[in-house]
Amino acid sequence: QVQLVESGGGLVQAGGSLRLSCAASARTFSNYAMGWFRQASGKEREFVAAIAWRGAIIIYADSVKGRFTISRDNAKNTVYLQMNSLKPEDTAVYYCAAKGGVVHLTSVDGMEYWGKGTLVTVSS
Numbered sequence: 001q002v003q004l005v006e007s008g009g010g011l012v013q014a015g016g017s018l019r020l021s022c023a024a025s026a027r028t029f030s031n032y033a034m035g036w037f038r039q040a041s042g043k044e045r046e047f048v049a050a051i052a053w054r055g056a057i058i059i060y061a062d063s064v065k066g067r068f069t070i071s072r073d074n075a076k077n078t079v080y081l082q083m084n085s086l087k088p089e090d091t092a093v094y095y096c097a098a099k100g101g102v103v104h105l106t107s108v109d110g111m112e113y114w115g116k117g118t119l120v121t122v123s124s
Contacts, residue, residue: 002026002113004096009118012086016122020081022096022115030054030074033099035111036081038092038120045095049081050105057102064090086122093117 003025012018026032035050049070050059058070069082079096097111104110 002032002098004098004113004115006094006096006115006118009094009120011121011123014086014088014122014124016086017082017084018086018120020083020094020096020118020120022079022081024077024079024096024098026077026098029077031100033057033102033105034070034072034079035097035099035105036070036079037095037097037108037111038090039095039117040089040092043092045108047106047108048094051079052102052105057105059105061106083120086120088122088124091120091122093119 005023008020033052036048037045038048039045047061051070051072067085072079095117096115099112
């Protein structure tokens with residue numbers, strides 16, 4: 001069982017930056033691929049970014065490419081999402097997710113474990 005706890009959300013103006021963190025309880029954190037997903041009010045949860053075991057595979061949604069950066073620190077059992085040049089359309093609850101393996105990293109249904117989410121609000 002893996003427990004995930006997100007932090008770092010908040011209110012920021014358009015053009016600003018935030019860094020989200022996700023602390024994982026897994027003993028073998030480095031064996032898990034990690035992902036960030038988001039869900040805006042009234043919309044379905046969508047993929048944002050994912051990073052495989054030791055960072056060999058990194059994937060971004062087109063909507064955040066060039067603005068967001070995912071990274072992980074296996075020594076701290078933590079994955080990060082650095083979000084720059086934020087836009088009002090980035091407003092959502094951001095969820096951290098984890099799974100074994102490297103397939104289906106962009107799929108909501110493909111992830112095995114989920115955090116409870118952290119709210120990011122970008123004002124115009």
